[in-house]
Amino acid sequence: MPWDLDNDRPIYLQLMERIQHDIISGVYKPGDKIPSVRDLALDAAVNPNTMQKALSELERSGLVYSQRTSGRFITEDETMLKKMKTELAQQHIRDFFEQMHQLGFSDDETLEMMQKTLKGEKQ
């Protein structure tokens, strides 16, 4: 099943995000070996060089490390994984507030609505 990718953003960035997401959601666990570039590229239905670039970037960020002969692995550094998770959450929150601004709600109004929603009240 080809990965679902947006049309307007660089492909390698989206591949990085997808793999990060797979790490957070537990598809890959800390220390797991990840599939070869070729297999991942086939699975995603993307160019292998693009997949290679995504993995190199993940390696540069430290999230993935490679062992010369045996392939690439997910980091076992729990602090780093937690940091990535937090950063992603913050990104989602920023995006959400941005959308609410576009709908004309201030931060305070948004917060109030969120609390009401959590309490199960109707608007």
Added chain:
Amino acid sequence: MRPILECQSLTKKYGSDYALFGVDLALGRGQIVGLLGPNGSGKTTLIKLINGLLTPTEGRILVDGQAPGVETKKIVSYLPDRDYLSRHMRVKDVLAYYMDFYKDFSAENSSRMLDALEIDRKARLSSLSKGTKEKLQLVLVMSRNADLYVLDEPIGGVDPAARDYILQTILTNYNENATILISTHLIADIENVLDRVVFLSAGQVTLNASVDEIRTDYGKSVDTLFREVFKC
């Protein structure tokens, strides 16, 4: 490393009309390149020049450093934009034909692909549908272990499911040192498998960039950019 394909001020005239004008282009090894342009922009002319079916009016074209000829045909696997096999042959005869012709033809690869596409080896070509014939031709071309694959409109006539399989076939069968040049109008379908694209417009190269460079610089897909650049 020297480029697998190099064009230097390549010009081709048909009568007084320029099909290609002063094309400078170098493609390195190990990439999948989309050759994109509207009808009549010179894509097929360029492809025919690569394969020695036409000769340049001016300038040079080099495949792995050599002018197109017997030696370059050994390393170039070419899918023309029309069917070229005898209607009276059976699939298995065509396979034998390719085995005889090309040292780099892999019977194992062709068998695997024919099975996956459920193409009957005993069928006569005249009994195959247009789409199945296209699939067969692509199988023949991709079963070779070539340095340069030149595919002229490889996915135009097949259904979307077969299209996915064909793209997968291309991804599975090409090795890291080979280059694939694909001309197509179905940009959105193949965009994700391309390294870079070359836009041809009225016989000239107007853009030569990687897919991700285009997305970064323009904030849009190659397909969208094409539709804007070549808006009628």
